[in-house]
Amino acid sequence: MSLLSVLRAELAFGMTPLLDMASISVLEGERIGFIGRNGSGKSSLLAAMAGRLALDGGEVRRRDGLRVVLVEQEPALPLAASLRASLAARGGLRAADLEGDDWRSTARLQEFLQRFDLDGAIDPQQCSGGERKRAALALAFASQADILLLDEPTNHLDLDGIETLENLLIDEQRGQRAAIIITHDRRFLDRVATRIIELDRGALQSYPGNFAAYESRKALAMQSEALERRRFDRFWTQEEAWIRKGVEARRTRNEGRVRRLERLRAQREQRRERLGSVSMGVAPGERSGRMVAELEGVSKSFGVRAIVRDLSLRLMRGDRLALIGPNGAGKSTLLKLILGQIAPDAGTVRGGTRREIAFFDQQREALDPDKTLIETISPGSDWIEIGSSRKHVIAYLGEFLFPPRRTEAPVRTLSGGERNRLLLARLFARPANLLVLDEPTNDLDMETLELLEATLADYEGTLLLVSHDRRFLDNLATQCLVAEGNGLWKEYVGGYSDWLRQRAPPPRAEPTAAAEQDGEDGAGRQARPLAQRAAKLGFNERRELESLPGLIASLEQELAAMQERMARADYHRQGPEQIRSDRARSQQIEVLLEEKLRRWVELDARRPA
Known part of the structure; x- marks a missing residue:
C-alpha cells in the first residue's frame, strides 16, 4: 500500500x-x-x-x-x-x-x-x-x-x-x-x-x-539512452538538412513534415545532457625512500587514557594502510605519530627519506572561508603546475566541476560536497609521494567517489587512509591497522572484508542463572548462542549447505579470473561500457560471496556435530 x-x-x-x-x-x-x-x-x-x-x-x-x-x-x-x-x-x-x-x-x-x-x-x-x-x-x-x-x-x-x-x-x-x-x-x-x-x-x-x-541495470540504461539519443540526433540532422535545401515547405504534402521538425527542435531544446565528470590526477612527487615510517614500541596517552600502547609498525613505499577503529579510538593521534607531528611518550618513530606529504583533513580546517576558490588553489597566480604540465587555474577547477562563475566565490558559500572537491583539487595539485586521507569520502556523490577510488588505485606513492566507507577500504587498502581496545592496535593483511575474516571471533558468553530462568521468553532467549536456539536443519537447508561450498568456489574462481583480466596492462583499451559492466559484475560477485559465506557459516553452525 x-x-x-x-x-x-x-x-x-x-x-x-x-x-x-x-x-x-x-x-x-x-x-x-x-x-x-x-x-x-x-x-x-x-x-x-x-x-x-x-x-x-x-x-x-x-x-x-x-x-x-x-x-x-x-x-x-x-x-x-x-x-x-x-x-x-x-x-x-x-x-x-x-x-x-x-x-x-x-x-x-x-x-x-x-x-x-x-x-x-x-x-x-x-x-x-x-x-x-x-x-x-x-x-x-x-x-x-x-x-x-x-x-x-x-x-x-x-x-x-x-x-x-x-x-x-x-x-x-x-x-x-x-x-x-x-x-x-x-x-x-x-x-x-x-x-x-x-x-x-x-x-x-x-x-x-x-x-x-x-549498477548492472544502470549501465544498460545508459547504453540504451546513448543509442536512443544518437538515433534522435541523426534523424534531427536529416530533417534540418531537408528544410535548409529550400524545399517548398508550404505545399500541403510537406506541412506535416515541417510541424514534425518544429516538434523535434522543441524536444531537443528541452533535453538535459548529463553533467560532465570530475577529472582527477595526482601530481607525482619525487620517489620516496623504501622505508616511509617505522615505529618501535611506541606508546601515547592523554591523562590516564592510553591511545597507543607498545605499537611496532613498518610502513614501506607503496603501502596502503587503513586505520580502523571507533570514534575516539585515537586514529588522528596515530596518524600524527606516524608522520612525526607529535612525539610518543615511549618508543621511537623514524621517518623515511625524501617524503613529500599531502594531507586531506576531515574537519576542512585548512580552508580559509573568506578566500576565493582561485586563491585557495593557486594564490597569486593564474597558472598551476601539475607534474610536468601547466594549467590555467580556472580550467583546473573546471575539472572538479566548478564552473568559471563559481571560481571567484568565497569558500564559505560552498556546500559540503563542493568543499571536499576543492580540498581534493588542492591536494592533487601538490606533488606528493605520501597521501594522508582522513575521511575523504564524506559528502562526495557516487560518481566522484568512484573516480577518486580509480585515481588512488593508479597512485604509485604511499597511502594512509581513515574512512568509514567499507567498500572504499576494500578497494584500496593493502593492510589495516585496527584498534583492539585499551590502546592496542593490530595489523591485518588486506582490506576491511579481509580483516573481518581474519579477526578472532568474540568469546561466547556463558548463560547466566537469570538468563536460564527466562526460559524461552524475553532477552534471555535472545542472548543464547545461535547453535542452542536454532532449529535443526531441514531437508532443503541440508541440500543448500551441501551446495554452498561449490557455489562459493565457483564465484571465487569467476572473481579471480575477472580481476586477473582487469589487471592486464591493455585492459583499459576496452570501451568504457565494457569496463563499467565488468566493475559492476565484480562488485556483484563480491556481494554474493559475502552473502553465501554468511549463509554457509549460519547453516554450518546448526549442523549436528
Whole structure:
C-alpha cells in the first residue's frame, strides 16, 4: 500500500530545475536508497516530503494520519539540561513526560539511546557531530513514524555505528514502516536497500534491488539512452538538412513534415545532457625512500587514557594502510605519530627519506572561508603546475566541476560536497609521494567517489587512509591497522572484508542463572548462542549447505579470473561500457560471496556435530 506519493513535482533554485515533473510512490516496508549527484535536489525532495519545503509545482500526497520523521545531514539539538530533554523537545514531547518511568515512549527512547551508545544525561551542547547524528537517529527510531527520511545518516558515524544503523533498519523496518535514505555508502546500500531511486537531471528513475543490482541495470540504461539519443540526433540532422535545401515547405504534402521538425527542435531544446565528470590526477612527487615510517614500541596517552600502547609498525613505499577503529579510538593521534607531528611518550618513530606529504583533513580546517576558490588553489597566480604540465587555474577547477562563475566565490558559500572537491583539487595539485586521507569520502556523490577510488588505485606513492566507507577500504587498502581496545592496535593483511575474516571471533558468553530462568521468553532467549536456539536443519537447508561450498568456489574462481583480466596492462583499451559492466559484475560477485559465506557459516553452525 502506498504511504506517500510525489506527483509531477517541480522545484528550481536559479535557472536549473532540480525537479522536473518528478514522481515517486513510497510503499509500506520499503527501504529506498536515494542517490544522485551533489546539488541535484535530493535533500530538497526529502524536505518537501516532510512538509518543510513547498514545491514550485506538483503535489505531495500522504495517507491520512501519516507520520513522517526527517533526520537532516546536520541535525540541531534544542537547548536543554540534558540530551534526553533536548530530544524530547526536538520530538515535540513535554519535558515533564520524561519523568514518568512508566511512560512507554520514554523507555523506548532510552532503549535506542543505549543502542547508539549514548548517555541521555549529557549536555547536548557538548555533543560532537557524530553524537548529534546518533541522538537524532535514536529519536527517529524511537518514534512511531510511518516513514523515516534519513539524509546522509552514515556521515560522522564510525563502523560500529553504521552496523548498528544497518541492523536497526533491517530489523525495525520489517512490517509497514518505510525508509528513504540518502547515502553514498555503497556497502550500506547493498545490505539495506530494497530499491534504488536515482535523481538524474530533474527526473526520478527507480531500480529494484540493492546497489549492486542498480549498477548492472544502470549501465544498460545508459547504453540504451546513448543509442536512443544518437538515433534522435541523426534523424534531427536529416530533417534540418531537408528544410535548409529550400524545399517548398508550404505545399500541403510537406506541412506535416515541417510541424514534425518544429516538434523535434522543441524536444531537443528541452533535453538535459548529463553533467560532465570530475577529472582527477595526482601530481607525482619525487620517489620516496623504501622505508616511509617505522615505529618501535611506541606508546601515547592523554591523562590516564592510553591511545597507543607498545605499537611496532613498518610502513614501506607503496603501502596502503587503513586505520580502523571507533570514534575516539585515537586514529588522528596515530596518524600524527606516524608522520612525526607529535612525539610518543615511549618508543621511537623514524621517518623515511625524501617524503613529500599531502594531507586531506576531515574537519576542512585548512580552508580559509573568506578566500576565493582561485586563491585557495593557486594564490597569486593564474597558472598551476601539475607534474610536468601547466594549467590555467580556472580550467583546473573546471575539472572538479566548478564552473568559471563559481571560481571567484568565497569558500564559505560552498556546500559540503563542493568543499571536499576543492580540498581534493588542492591536494592533487601538490606533488606528493605520501597521501594522508582522513575521511575523504564524506559528502562526495557516487560518481566522484568512484573516480577518486580509480585515481588512488593508479597512485604509485604511499597511502594512509581513515574512512568509514567499507567498500572504499576494500578497494584500496593493502593492510589495516585496527584498534583492539585499551590502546592496542593490530595489523591485518588486506582490506576491511579481509580483516573481518581474519579477526578472532568474540568469546561466547556463558548463560547466566537469570538468563536460564527466562526460559524461552524475553532477552534471555535472545542472548543464547545461535547453535542452542536454532532449529535443526531441514531437508532443503541440508541440500543448500551441501551446495554452498561449490557455489562459493565457483564465484571465487569467476572473481579471480575477472580481476586477473582487469589487471592486464591493455585492459583499459576496452570501451568504457565494457569496463563499467565488468566493475559492476565484480562488485556483484563480491556481494554474493559475502552473502553465501554468511549463509554457509549460519547453516554450518546448526549442523549436528
